[in-house]
Amino acid sequence: MSAIINALPSIWGGLVITLALSALVVLFSLIAGVILGLAILWAPAPVRLAIRAYSDVIRSIPLLVLIFFVYYGTPALGIPLSPFWAAVIALSAFKTGHIIEIVRGAVGSIPRGQTDAGKAIGLTFVQRLTYVILPQALRRFLPPWLNAVTDSVKGSALASLVGVVDLMLSLQQVIGRTYEPMPIYVIGALIYFVINFTLSSASRRLEARFAYVRD
Amino acid sequence: MSATEPPLVAIRDLCKSFGAVRVLEGVSLDVPRGSVVVLIGASGSGKTTLLRCVNALETYDSGSITVEGTEVGFRAPGRRRGEGELAAIRAGIGMVFQQFNLFPHLTAAENVMLGLRKVRKLDKEEARSRAIHWLERVGLGAKTESLPGELSGGQQQRVGIARAVAMEPKLLLLDEITSALDPELVGEVLAVVRRLAGDGMTMLVVTHEMAFARDVGDRVVFMDAGRIAVEGKPRDVLVDPQHPRLRSFLSRVELKRAEEDA
Numbered sequence: 001m002s003a004i005i006n007a008l009p010s011i012w013g014g015l016v017i018t019l020a021l022s023a024l025v026v027l028f029s030l031i032a033g034v035i036l037g038l039a040i041l042w043a044p045a046p047v048r049l050a051i052r053a054y055s056d057v058i059r060s061i062p063l064l065v066l067i068f069f070v071y072y073g074t075p076a077l078g079i080p081l082s083p084f085w086a087a088v089i090a091l092s093a094f095k096t097g098h099i100i101e102i103v104r105g106a107v108g109s110i111p112r113g114q115t116d117a118g119k120a121i122g123l124t125f126v127q128r129l130t131y132v133i134l135p136q137a138l139r140r141f142l143p144p145w146l147n148a149v150t151d152s153v154k155g156s157a158l159a160s161l162v163g164v165v166d167l168m169l170s171l172q173q174v175i176g177r178t179y180e181p182m183p184i185y186v187i188g189a190l191i192y193f194v195i196n197f198t199l200s201s202a203s204r205r206l207e208a209r210f211a212y213v214r215d
Numbered sequence: 216m217s218a219t220e221p222p223l224v225a226i227r228d229l230c231k232s233f234g235a236v237r238v239l240e241g242v243s244l245d246v247p248r249g250s251v252v253v254l255i256g257a258s259g260s261g262k263t264t265l266l267r268c269v270n271a272l273e274t275y276d277s278g279s280i281t282v283e284g285t286e287v288g289f290r291a292p293g294r295r296r297g298e299g300e301l302a303a304i305r306a307g308i309g310m311v312f313q314q315f316n317l318f319p320h321l322t323a324a325e326n327v328m329l330g331l332r333k334v335r336k337l338d339k340e341e342a343r344s345r346a347i348h349w350l351e352r353v354g355l356g357a358k359t360e361s362l363p364g365e366l367s368g369g370q371q372q373r374v375g376i377a378r379a380v381a382m383e384p385k386l387l388l389l390d391e392i393t394s395a396l397d398p399e400l401v402g403e404v405l406a407v408v409r410r411l412a413g414d415g416m417t418m419l420v421v422t423h424e425m426a427f428a429r430d431v432g433d434r435v436v437f438m439d440a441g442r443i444a445v446e447g448k449p450r451d452v453l454v455d456p457q458h459p460r461l462r463s464f465l466s467r468v469e470l471k472r473a474e475e476d477a
Contacts, residue, residue, distance in 0.1 A: 116272055117316035121330030121382060122306025125298050131329055135320050 004183055007174040014170025015191060021087060021166060022153045028092035029152070030145075033099020038129075040104050051100065058097040064158050066090045071162040087159035091152065098148050106141035107133060139210040146203035150196040157192075167191060221284070223248040223386060223417050224269060229278035231264060238264045239275070240441040246386070251418045253428040253449070256438035257464055262421045265438070266388050269419060270308040271301050282308065282386060306334045309379030313391040315371040317363040323350055323374045324359040327381045335382065349377040353407050369400030376407055380416070387411065389420040393427075398475060425468055429453050437461045 040051045058066070070093075071086035081089070110133050118128035160169035171188040175181045224246035231239040238261045246252045254262040267273040269280055271287050274295065280287045287304055290296050296304070317326050327346035331337045337345070350359050353373040363371050372392055379387060389408065393401040405427050412418065412431045422428055428435055428449060435452040437445040437460075445458045456462045 111314075111316075113312060113314050113316035114318065116310075117312065117318065117378075119272060119302070119305055120270060120308075120310035120312075121378065122302050122334040123330070124302045127302075127333050131333060132318055136318075139320075 003178040003180065004174075004187070007178060007184070010170050010174060011167070011187065011191075014165055014167040017084070017165060017170075018153070018156055018167040019195075021084065021091070021156045021159060021164065022149075024088045025091040025095055025152045025156065026149050028088070029095035029099050029148075032092070032096040034103055036096065037100040037103025038107065040100060041107055055097045055100045058094055059101075061094075063091070063094050063155055064161065066094050067158055067162055083159070083163045086162060087156070087164050091155055091159070094155070095148060095152055098151075099145070102141060102144045102148065103137075105144070106137040109140060110136050139207075142206050142210065143203055146199055146206070150199050153195055153199070154192065220248065222246055223283060224419065225279075225281045226265075226269075227279045229265070229268065229275055229280065231261075231268065231273065231275045238441050239268070241278070242438075242441070242443055244436060244443065244446075246417060246419055247433075248417055249415045250433040251412050251420060251431050253432035253435045254419065254421045254438060255423070255425070255428060255435060255464070256444075257467075260438040261441040262438045263390055266310075266390050266419060266421050269386075269388060270305050270310055271296070272310075302334075306330070306382065307384055308386045308388060309382055309384035310388040311372070311375045311379050311390065311392045313394050315363070315368070315375045315395070317371055317374055317378070319363050322360050322362055323355060323366070323377075326363070326374055327378045330378065330382050345381055346377070349381040350374070352410075353377045354403070367400060368396045369403045372396065372400075372404045373407055376404070376411075380411065385417065387416050387418045389418060389422070391421050391423065393422070393424060423468060425453060425465065425472075437464070439464075 036051050036054075040048050040055075043051070061069075067087055067090040070090040071081065071083060074081050074086065114132055114136065115128060118132040123132065156166060157168040159166055160172070163169070165173070167188060171184050175184050178184065222245035224244075226242055226244040229239050229242040230237070242261070242265060244252070244265075254265065256262045264273055268275045269282070269287065275288055279289075282304070285304065288295060290300065317323075318329065321329065324343060324346045327349055328339075328342040331342035331345055332339065335342075347356070347359055350356060353376055355370060355373055355377070358366060358370060358374075361370075363374065366374065375392070392408075393404055396404065401424070405424065408418075408420075408427075409431055418431075420428075420432070430449075432449045434446065435449045436443055437452060437458065439460050445452055445456070445461050452461070453465065456465055
């Protein structure tokens with residue numbers, strides 16, 4: 001028991017790394033995914049094709065392969081990356097593929113008539129996006145996106161395999177010192193659960209808030 | 216209206232294809248200022264496409280549409296207008312849709328206010344008071360803060376009309392605005408349109424309501440296979456049709472109406 005309590009500071013350190021890693025991945029993939037997801041709907045054909053190819057390829061590669069590829073591949077290109085940043089880049093690139101599809105689905109599912117109605121009152125393309133399409137798309141975007149966020153948190157555990165001392169690796173290090181795998185893994189599972197359960201209940205509250213018909 | 220005044224809308228030799236399908240084959244039509252022109256015809260005859268070309272929701276391949284002398288689709292022969300120019304042209308033309316197309320995330324008042332604020336650049340107070348004025352005129356003074364999902368079809372369509380006319384357009388396009396409504400809600404919407412016609416609003420109307428066409432139309436145009444087959448005064452076109460396709464179209468419409476009433 002005391003061994004476990006002694007281990008808490010290093011588990012805490014790992015948790016901070018996991019949260020930082022996940023937050024960066026969520027942020028970068030959100031920015032890139034929204035831009036590319038909108039571009040896949042409206043950009044000129046060659047750009048659309050390039051984004052489509054990126055999304056299809058990146059989502060077909062196992063995440064672990066992608067992490068190894070970035071971590072072991074970038075030094076060969078003369079840009080050595082720390083394990084942490086290699087993981088951030090690999091995970092963000094992977095998650096961006098998903099966000100592109102979520103944005104495309106959310107925006108693309110807004111009925112054509114909404115665009116017609118926006119045009120008919122004289123709104124420009126940017127105004128239609130800002131006041132008509134995106135506010136409606138946001139509601140369809142949030143649930144799958146928050147799902148993707150919890151996926152990112154879980155996926156970040158793979159970063160431990162290139163030596164990022166995140167929650168996962170710090171748990172394993174504690175187990176290495178204490179030889180008590182069960183309680184330590186239970187603690188780890190609980191921490192992951194608390195993070196993701198918080199996110200998914202936030203998601204449900206947001207969904208309710210963005211409903212068009214008030215209860 | 217003087218006889219020499221140019222029509223508000225002048226359509227000449229309009230042609231349009233969707234891929235290999237020719238939907239408009241040389242349509243020419245005038246809409247004089249202050250008049251109501253009603254387009255009738257079977258589905259697929261091109262009447263909705265024609266209407267959508269007038270405010271550039273559809274492009275046309277050749278021919279011309281001018282509204283107050285301005286060519287709608289082209290800046291110069293062969294050069295299509297850009298997004299900004301189209302927005303400016305559309306701002307002067309109102310449109311009401313079969314499926315209402317209200318913005319579901321905005322209240323009735325906000326639906327009407329959006330164009331007033333972002334296109335007409337009115338400040339919030341002025342936009343709101345004008346929106347409420349128009350919602351009252353369509354009988355929805357008590358529903359200004361309702362979301363579209365909380366309104367009946369007829370109420371939604373009246374918001375749609377208020378949204379279009381609050382922009383004070385020179386021309387109003389109505390695209391089968393009662394087709395998606397339950398029969399008992401048609402009357403309240405048509406009453407609003409009758410009032411607008413009485414106020415002198417220029418309208419181009421696609422409808423399947425023949426009684427309404429006869430009632431408010433100054434001219435009725437029967438379209439068939441992308442062409443204007445018959446055009447004339449409502450009484451001549453609808454009461455004593457000579458054209459065989461028009462005759463069969465009208466009897467089909469009447470039959471359907473009789474079935475609905477039965």
